[in-house]
Amino acid sequence: xxxxxxxxxxxxxxxxxxxxxxxxxxxxxxxxxxxxxxxxxxxxxxxxxxxxxxxxxxxxxxxxxxxxxxxxxxxxxxxxxxxxxxxxxxxxxxxxxxxxxxxxxxxxxxxxxxxxxxxxxxxxxxxxxxxxxxxxxxxxxxxxxxxxxxxxxxxxxxxxxxxxxxxxxxxxxxxxxxxxxxxxxxxxxxxxxxxxxxxxxxxxxxxxxxxxxxxxxxxxxxxxxxxxxxxxxxxxxxxxxxxxxxxxxxxxxxxxxxxxxxxxxxxxxxxxxxxxxxxxxxxxxxxxxxxxxxxxxxxxx
Amino acid sequence: xxxxxxxxxxxxxxxxxxxxxxxxxxxxxxxxxxxxxxxxxxxxxxxxxxxxxxxxxxxxxxxxxxxxxxxxxxxxxxxxxxxxxxxxxxxxxxxxxxxxxxxxxxxxxxxxxxxxxxxxxxxxxxxxxxxxxxxxxxxxxxxxxxxxxxxxxxxxxxxxxxxxxxxxxxxxxxxxxxxxxxxxxxxxxxxxxxxxxxxxxxxxxxxxxxxxxxxxxxxxxxxxxxxxxxxxxxxxxxxxxxxxxxxxxxxxxxxxxxxxxxxxxxxxxxxxxxxxxxxxxxxxxxxxxxxxxxxxxxxxxxxxxxxxxxxxxxxxxxxxxx
Numbered sequence: 001x002x003x004x005x006x007x008x009x010x011x012x013x014x015x016x017x018x019x020x021x022x023x024x025x026x027x028x029x030x031x032x033x034x035x036x037x038x039x040x041x042x043x044x045x046x047x048x049x050x051x052x053x054x055x056x057x058x059x060x061x062x063x064x065x066x067x068x069x070x071x072x073x074x075x076x077x078x079x080x081x082x083x084x085x086x087x088x089x090x091x092x093x094x095x096x097x098x099x100x101x102x103x104x105x106x107x108x109x110x111x112x113x114x115x116x117x118x119x120x121x122x123x124x125x126x127x128x129x130x131x132x133x134x135x136x137x138x139x140x141x142x143x144x145x146x147x148x149x150x151x152x153x154x155x156x157x158x159x160x161x162x163x164x165x166x167x168x169x170x171x172x173x174x175x176x177x178x179x180x181x182x183x184x185x186x187x188x189x190x191x192x193x194x195x196x197x198x199x200x201x202x203x204x205x206x207x208x209x210x211x212x213x214x215x216x217x218x219x220x221x222x223x224x225x226x227x228x229x230x231x232x233x234x235x236x237x238x239x240x241x242x243x244x245x246x247x248x249x250x251x252x253x254x255x256x257x258x259x260x261x262x263x264x265x266x267x268x269x270x271x272x273x274x275x276x277x278x279x280x281x282x283x284x285x286x287x288x289x290x291x292x293x294x295x296x297x298x299x300x301x
Numbered sequence: 302x303x304x305x306x307x308x309x310x311x312x313x314x315x316x317x318x319x320x321x322x323x324x325x326x327x328x329x330x331x332x333x334x335x336x337x338x339x340x341x342x343x344x345x346x347x348x349x350x351x352x353x354x355x356x357x358x359x360x361x362x363x364x365x366x367x368x369x370x371x372x373x374x375x376x377x378x379x380x381x382x383x384x385x386x387x388x389x390x391x392x393x394x395x396x397x398x399x400x401x402x403x404x405x406x407x408x409x410x411x412x413x414x415x416x417x418x419x420x421x422x423x424x425x426x427x428x429x430x431x432x433x434x435x436x437x438x439x440x441x442x443x444x445x446x447x448x449x450x451x452x453x454x455x456x457x458x459x460x461x462x463x464x465x466x467x468x469x470x471x472x473x474x475x476x477x478x479x480x481x482x483x484x485x486x487x488x489x490x491x492x493x494x495x496x497x498x499x500x501x502x503x504x505x506x507x508x509x510x511x512x513x514x515x516x517x518x519x520x521x522x523x524x525x526x527x528x529x530x531x532x533x534x535x536x537x538x539x540x541x542x543x544x545x546x547x548x549x550x551x552x553x554x555x556x557x558x559x560x561x562x563x564x565x566x567x568x569x570x571x572x573x574x575x576x577x578x579x580x581x582x583x584x585x586x587x588x589x590x591x592x593x594x595x596x597x598x599x600x601x602x603x604x605x606x607x608x609x610x611x612x613x614x615x616x617x618x619x620x621x622x623x
Contacts, residue, residue, distance in 0.1 A: 013490075015486040015487050015488075015489075016484050016486045016577070016602050017484070017486065017487055017547035017549075017550055017574075017577040018483070018484050018547060018549050018550075018577035018578060018579045018580060018605060019484070019579055019580050019581075019602060019605035019606050019608075019609050020547070020548075020580050021547035021548075021550075021577065023486070023487050023544075023545070023547065023574075025488070025544070027531075027542075028531040028534070028541070028542065029531030029532040029533055029534065029542060030531070030532055030533025030534070030542045031532070031533075054320060054321055055320065055321045055322070055323045055324075056323075056324065057323035057324055057545040057568070057569075058324065059543065059544045059545045059569060060533070060542050060543050060544065061533070061542045061544070062542070062544045062545070063545070064323070064544070064545035064547060066321075066323070066547070069606050069609065070609075070610070070613070073606075074602060075602070159543060159569065160324060160325055160326050161323070161326040161543075161545065161567070161568040161569035161570075162326060162567045162568065162569055162570055163326055163434060163435065163567060163568075164325055164326040164327045164435055165325065165326055166326055168543055170533075175532070178532075180532070180533070182535065182536050183535055183536075183571075199535070199571075200533050200534060200535045200540075200542070200543070200571060201532060201533035202533070202543065207435075208434070208435055210434075225435075227435060227436065227437055237325065238325075238437075239325040239326070239327075243324070
């Protein structure tokens with residue numbers, strides 16, 4: 001498939017973030033292997049339960065660790081991290097505990113469309129919608145074909161952050177099929193809550209209303225962040241997504257959108273999901289086969 | 302009970318912060334000037350993590366429902382009880398019905414009001430700190446408003462005599478120009494050598510965009526090393542593949558106006574970070590006002606850890622004396 005690349009070709013950079021943070025960049029570019037490697041290292045670090053570690057923040061192609069330097073000197077931490085990295089040099093023995101999740105999205109909905117039109121003056125192409133523009137720059141004939149590309153293969157939740165619950169999602173397809181879009185020329189001051197957006201190589205859902213710079217394609221009926229924690233999926237945490245989850249964005253009709261909205265409002269909505277374990281090799285060796293298997297498991301098994 | 306007669310510009314409930322939740326995108330929040338906040342708690346005999354009020358620029362007017370020990374520390378926003386000036390950095394006592402108000406800010410930007418027992422609001426993810434962006438923690442997830450009534454908690458561990466003061470040499474002095482120590486690193490490889498030098502040699506002016514989320518600074522434009530942008534990073538030379546942002550980290554979107562991210566900042570994003578303010582100087586950062594001048598001074602990791610130890614020793618000295 002041409003996507004597999006030995007781990008040792010990734011260039012790791014260890015840096016201090018003041019006296020409390022160590023920042024580790026595994027790769028300058030985004031890739032599934034860099035993300036899997038970061039996931040493997042941070043999960044192992046968590047298991048080692050070193051005294052002095054305050055926070056572990058896995059990211060897309062990097063990760064960050066916060067320490068109490070009086071307990072664990074950042075230099076010592078880096079030694080430990082290098083040790084873990086070496087032990088994880090090949091991802092052969094790594095299994096990632098994950099969840100498959102069906103995430104419904106109403107594309108070209110009235111709410112994000114209103115926002116799209118309101119901020120045309122901040123966009124690369126004021127004459128097109130975000131969806132039309134993105135389809136064109138990625139070489140698709142129509143916005144329908146572009147939506148098909150987004151919804152036909154699942155995404156790996158590669159990082160959570162920016163604001164609580166926002167999932168960065170990277171599509172599990174070969175590099176040549178990956179979608180990449182620029183962000184707005186100047187960020188918007190408004191993005192509707194639950195907007196489904198795309199920026200760089202990442203799809204996201206905005207947990208709350210706010211500023212934003214990603215292209216806007218649609219809206220999710222179900223929340224990914226709920227501070228009241230009344231829905232069953234939020235009982236343990238205000239935040240639904242977890243790094244390592246596999247999301248399938250599914251295009252829905254306005255009718256289904258309204259149906260899910262009413263389930264959310266009366267407190268009965270539950271995401272369709274399955275617990276699932278996989279190895280990075282399965283994905284890297286044949287993303288298409290992996291993707292088919294994932295969709296089968298999620299909807300039929 | 303404490304009644305809010307006037308809320309002030311932005312008065313929030315804060316403690317040590319909501320630590321350890323970067324993984325879900327939750328910033329730590331918490332008191333911006335932890336030194337002043339901690340001394341405040343010591344002066345009223347509270348446990349270290351008791352919640353206090355963080356007062357910004359313009360103080361509130363508060364009325365106390367019962368006799369209570371309090372202390373006021375941090376930036377000099379001169380406090381008055383029933384219209385009479387009272388001392389900062391000292392254990393005070395208020396009586397039922399007393400009113401606390403403040404004069405215009407003299408120096409610094411943030412003042413802490415600690416009350417015996419701490420401010421009692423619901424604990425959300427191990428912290429009482431307010432995080433207004435999503436409306437959690439603190440008093441109903443927001444800054445105080447007129448008519449709010451705050452309950453007093455029981456995080457009290459020691460009776461401190463009224464009139465207790467700290468050694469004046471340990472009280473920080475807040476000027477209008479600031480040297481803020483940073484450790485250069487993270488993605489500083491993205492800046493040109495020339496721009497790295499400009500960053501450290503410039504005197505930066507703090508813009509009106511200076512709050513709990515971050516401080517933005519005006520000055521010369523910085524340049525990034527030219528490259529073909531890596532896959533996933535975005536098209537601007539200041540973009541990197543989205544990564545985590547340490548508290549105190551400095552980013553320069555499009556090379557314009559360095560932003561120091563603070564306690565309520567976004568936890569990650571796609572801008573190259575070039576340096577991090579050392580933990581000891583985050584306290585000083587909190588006391589900087591719009592239009593004041595900042596110079597970033599590069600220090601080594603060992604110097605940063607040394608500064609942190611000094612601060613801790615000072616706090617121990619203060620705790621011992623009280």
